[in-house]
Amino acid sequence: MVEEIHEHFKDIKDFLNFFKKISTKKNLLIKSVLNKISENGIYDPLLEIHYSPDVIQIKSENYRETIKASKLISRTRAVLFEYKCLAKKIPNLNSYNNVAIYAPEAFTPFSLYMRGIFPRFLGSEYGISPEQAFPIPVEDLCSLSFNNETFHCVIVNDVFEHIPFINLKNQVLPEIYRILKSNGVLISTFPFAANRYETIIKAYIENNIIHNVTEPEYHLNPVTMKADSLVFSILGWDILDISKAVGFTDVYMSFIMSARYGILSPLCGVFVLVAIK
Numbered sequence: 001m002v003e004e005i006h007e008h009f010k011d012i013k014d015f016l017n018f019f020k021k022i023s024t025k026k027n028l029l030i031k032s033v034l035n036k037i038s039e040n041g042i043y044d045p046l047l048e049i050h051y052s053p054d055v056i057q058i059k060s061e062n063y064r065e066t067i068k069a070s071k072l073i074s075r076t077r078a079v080l081f082e083y084k085c086l087a088k089k090i091p092n093l094n095s096y097n098n099v100a101i102y103a104p105e106a107f108t109p110f111s112l113y114m115r116g117i118f119p120r121f122l123g124s125e126y127g128i129s130p131e132q133a134f135p136i137p138v139e140d141l142c143s144l145s146f147n148n149e150t151f152h153c154v155i156v157n158d159v160f161e162h163i164p165f166i167n168l169k170n171q172v173l174p175e176i177y178r179i180l181k182s183n184g185v186l187i188s189t190f191p192f193a194a195n196r197y198e199t200i201i202k203a204y205i206e207n208n209i210i211h212n213v214t215e216p217e218y219h220l221n222p223v224t225m226k227a228d229s230l231v232f233s234i235l236g237w238d239i240l241d242i243s244k245a246v247g248f249t250d251v252y253m254s255f256i257m258s259a260r261y262g263i264l265s266p267l268c269g270v271f272v273l274v275a276i277k
Contacts, residue, residue, distance in 0.1 A: 001028065001029065001032040002029060002032075002257075003032070003033070003036060003258070003259040003260065004257065004258045004259065004260065005022075005029075005255065005256065005257040005258075005268070005269055006081075006085070006254065006255070006256050006257075006258075007254070007255045007269075008252040008253070008254055008255075008274075009252060009253045009254075009255060010240065010251070010252050010253075011237060011240070012195075012196070012197050012236075012237040015194065015237075015253065015255070016195070018255075019194075019267075022268070026267065026268050029257065029268045030063070030264060030266075030268050032259070033257065033258075033259045033264050033268075034058075034063075034264070036259035036260075037053065037056060037058075037067065037259065037262055038053050039053065040053070040259075041053045041055075041056060041069075042056060042067070042069055042077075042259075042260065042261055042262030043260055043261055043262075044069075044070075044072070044077070044080075044261075045077050045080040045081040045083075045084055045261045046080050046083070046084055046117065047117070049070075051069035051070065051262075055069060055070075056068065056069050056262070057069075061266065062265075062266060063264040063265050063266065064264070064265035064266070064270055067262045067263075067264060069262065070109075070113075071109035071110065071112055071113040072109070072110065072113060074262060074263050074264050074265065074270060075157070075158070075189050075263075075265075075270050076110045076113075076157060076189075077261050077262055077263050078189065078254075078256045078263045078270035078272050079155060079157060079187055079189060079272060081256055081258065081261055081263060082187055082254050082256065082272045082274060083153070083155075083187060086185055086187075086274070090152075090183055090185065090276075092152045092181070092183065092184075093152060093153060093185070096117060096118055096119075097118075097119055097120075098120065099118060099120060099152045099153060100120045100122075100150065100151045100152050100153075100181075101114065101118050101120065101121045101122070101151060101152065101153045101154070101155060102121075102122050102123075102124075102146070102150070102151045102153075102154050102155075102179065103121070103122075103123050103124075103154070103155040103156065103157065104123070104124055104125075104126065104139060104141055104156060104159055105123050105124075105125070105157060105159070105222065106123035106124055106125050106133075106136040106137075107125060107136070107222050107223060108123075108157075108222045110157060111123040114155075122137070122151075123136065124136065124137045124138060124139035125137075125138055125139075125223060126138060126139060126140060126141070127223065128223060141156075141159070141163065141171075141172045141175060141176070142163075142167050142171040142172055142175065143171070143175065144175045144176075144178075144179055146179045147179070148178055148179065149178075149179070149180065149181045149182065149184075150179045150181070151179055151180055151181065151184060152180075152181055152183075152184050152185070153180075153184060153185050153186075153187065154176050154179065154180060154184070154185075154186050154187070155186075155187050155188070156176075156186065156187075156188040156189075156190075157188070157189055158189055158190055158191070158219070159188075159190070160172070160188060160190040160233075160235060160239075161190050161191050161219075161231050161232065161233055161234060161235065162219070162229050162230065162231060162232060163232060164203075164204055164205050164232050164233075165199055165201055165204070165232060165233045166204070168233070168242075169242050173242060173243060173246045174246050177246050177247050177248065177277060180277045181277070182277060183276065183277060184276070184277045185274060185275065185276045185277070186243075186248070186273070186274070186275040186276075186277075187272060187273070187274055188272070188273040188275075189270070189271065189272055189273070190235050190273070191231075191234050191235075192234070192235055192236075192253075192271045193234045193235065193236040193237075194267065194271065196236045196237070197236050197237045197238055198236050198238055199233050199234065199235050199236045199238055199239065200233060200234040200236065201213050201232070201233050202214045202216075202217060202231050202232060202233055202234065203216065203230060203231070203232045203233075204232065210230065216230060216231075217230070217231040218230055218231065219231060237253070239273060240252070240253065240273075243273070243275040247277065248275040248276060248277055249276060249277065250274075250275070250276040251273075251274070251275045251276070252273075252274055253271050253272070253273055253274075254271070254272040254273075254274055255269040255270070255271060256269055256270050256272060257269040257270070
């Protein structure tokens with residue numbers, strides 16, 4: 001049985017054609033990966049540290065959000081897996097001591113992990129006062145304080161769904177593009193509507209009032225540790241065209257499954273957006 005899948009898709013048609021071929025064996029793939037994890041444990045994608053089966057936590061069948069080992073879960077290991085692959089072709093990403101990385105998270109296990117590896121990693125928080133956050137910077141993705149071309153890489157883990165879609169298109173992606181150096185890369189995960197082109201709008205803001213289009217959905221806020229982060233949208237494949245319209249020259253969705261690195265989802269693979277300036 002296949003132990004690793006790493007495919008790049010530039011549109012929904014290519015992905016659906018691919019998924020049609022594996023859909024009949026999807027459950028077997030998932031079972032095979034879980035069996036390998038239970039037998040052999042998993043490895044950290046960057047450091048190649050081994051985690052034995054007895055220290056790995058799998059708390060639900062939403063494997064994207066679990067398979068926890070130390071500070072990482074399935075989807076954050078997918079981000080690191082993709083980063084490592086990109087570092088092989090983008091030299092600036094390969095020097096861990098010199099690469100400048102920004103992520104809009106500072107109190108999460110992922111940000112703590114990154115600070116331990118990358119001396120120039122910078123994480124920020126949002127929605128709290130600078131006094132509460134000190135010495136962590138407080139940043140708004142719609143209006144970042146950084147100079148143009150500051151970072152080699154921006155990593156956004158499951159944040160885009162909590163931003164009003166109009167802001168994501170008109171403010172957030174242009175801001176990320178602005179602060180990236182030439183050949184810089186955005187790597188991002190988010191709940192993804194893999195079977196449709198158009199983003200699903202679940203809520204929007206008009207005249208400073210939130211309007212829910214569907215039943216409100218909330219995710220855990222890592223600052224408050226409460227489920228109070230409203231989901232505004234579930235992104236579709238249109239995010240690729242939006243990213244290209246901003247100016248990114250190479251944009252694709254990476255689909256990753258790996259028994260060795262404990263990367264899995266209910267679809268068998270985890271989606272990671274990659275956009276290179």
